[in-house]
Amino acid sequence: MNKKQKRLLYRIIVSAVFFAAAMIFRFEKEIELILFLVSYLAVGGSILLKAAKNIYYGQVFNENLLMAIASVGAFIIGEYPEGAAVMLFYQVGELFEKIALDRSRKSIKALMNIRPDYANIEKDGQIIEVSPEEVKVGDTILVKAGEKVPLDGIVEKGASTLDTSSLTGESVPKDALEGDAVLSGCINISRPLYIKVTRPFEESTVAKILELVEKSEEKKARAENFITRFAKYYTPAVVSAALLLAVVPPLVANGDWNDWVYRALAFLVTSCPCALVISIPLSFFGGIGGASRNGILIKGGNFIEALSKADIVVFDKTGTLTKGVFKVSGIYAQNIESADLLEIAALAECYSNHPISQSLKAAYGKPVDTTRVANAEETAGFGVLAEVDGKTVLAGNEKLMRKYGIAFRQPQNVGTAVHVARDGVYLGYIVIADEVKPDSAETIRALKANGIRKTVMLTGDVKEAGVYYANLLGMDEVYSGLLPAGKVEQVEKLLEEKEKNKTLVFVGDGMNDTPVLTRADVGIAMGGLGTDAAIEAADVVLMDDQPKKVLSAIQLSRKTMRIVKENILFALGVKLLVLLLAGVGVADMWEAVFADVGVSIIAILNALRALKISKR
């Protein structure tokens, strides 16, 4: 509790003591009034003042006014205990609310406690601490054991293990050896590391994640907007209703003034919208906070809402369901030695950044002499056209071969075939195969078991490979041979197919899936541990690239939405009931206080559950 909250607590205690004294012992009427007034003013003075200030500034309708009218009214008609109780319990609720908000704020901040405070750099032979913002790209920083890695970089010297759990939720430590890329926010566990900085602090992984979480508050879920709009009309409406209730029956039907005013006051107390107004945003904070503890970054409450209604989940194949680590698994040469075929392919693809060229280079094993290659030209979705040792070489998929009218052999193996032709002569193909991630099949199965109607695979890979992997994983549909534009088209078709009021989720690895990530209702990116494009384009980022986190994200969104719905129904239900009972004179002020403060506390406790999401 902070100072302000403690002060409020003391006031509540003082007020409660006087209140109890007046209730338990018998006093003269005048002394009783004084005791109740002291009790009342100890907690209610500030509320009366606030209500007055609000009116002065033209902000008339809010909880302060509701409580002020209700309590003052009760005193005027001689119901002293009720008047004091309304304020006393209202303040108990307020205190509770503040503590709850503080608690969830603290636990979210603790999750986000990845901001580094300093970086060690060497200057004039001495190690000094500077703020991470001051370190420039290319500088070498020293990260001692037990320290947070302050900036993204590459290990220059040293070998250690890193705790990446604050980024990924994954507790298994990761090795960091010379040449490895390391991300800010990890904790160095064992030995000192010298790291060459590759990105300035503002662009570092830590800075991006922090910004993302802070901004997640801007995107409100529909349920949240509903409550805000609701509160705007609700308060003036109930105040008018209460006024009518107090005045009309005595004037028109000759009712008893005291009785009807009392009913109207109970009506006012009941109607206070605090329970909804605080518990709904609190649930969404909780959901987003709990998710980030699991390495799932959700960019706003609206995406929690959308995820909870997932109907179709579409996956990209490479890098999402498979590891995206390609290895040469077979060389089928024709008219040439296998080793030569590999060399030609590696040379032709040497300028490409495509994973396939990386694995060709890896299989080749020797440094590539780039002087032997000229005029390399890459066409996305086809392959490469280049001059190797002065001869025109084509290296790519079947489409490339067809485009240039070259007869090729149909590969029998699953994997990606790179066909090679030189000066129009077919030389054979090299098969590069990918490996399925260990949790992919389990994820697909669990998604179906959890009510996802359809799982679909979209891939740029050939039909054989697409079908092979889709069957292996047990997916419902597969569309292969798609270029980025084709993926968007296919997702649009699927969007029309989904059930009404449900959503389509696309999961991709973020590099080339940006257009689809944007088009889907919810775009989930495999964060690739900090791929820029992914963090930018996606609505949800999975920090550790595990497909099973898609399931976790859907499950925790559903849990959050369930809590939100429970709170709306429970709070509105109880209030409506008590409002009715108060109107007909059955419910008295005490029930009204429960409908206000009691419901509020229960709803807040329920909302705090959203933060508690067990680590999977």
Added chain:
Amino acid sequence: MTKNYKLTDVCPTCARKLEEEIKKIDGVLDAKISVISEKLVIDCDGEDLQRILKEVKKACKKVEPDCVLYAD
């Protein structure tokens, strides 16, 4: 230009009301409040910051008298 302020004792509802009030101030292009990090970010045209800050404080008093704003 953007200016950052720290503010305490904001509830989610008053934060949204306060955002609306601050956006009405002359010279303020945008205002965002993060309830989690207790931060107010104002995007303003940079003229007469003193006046803008004064009016922001006034808006604060108006919406939620409990809320305290710290300029750094």
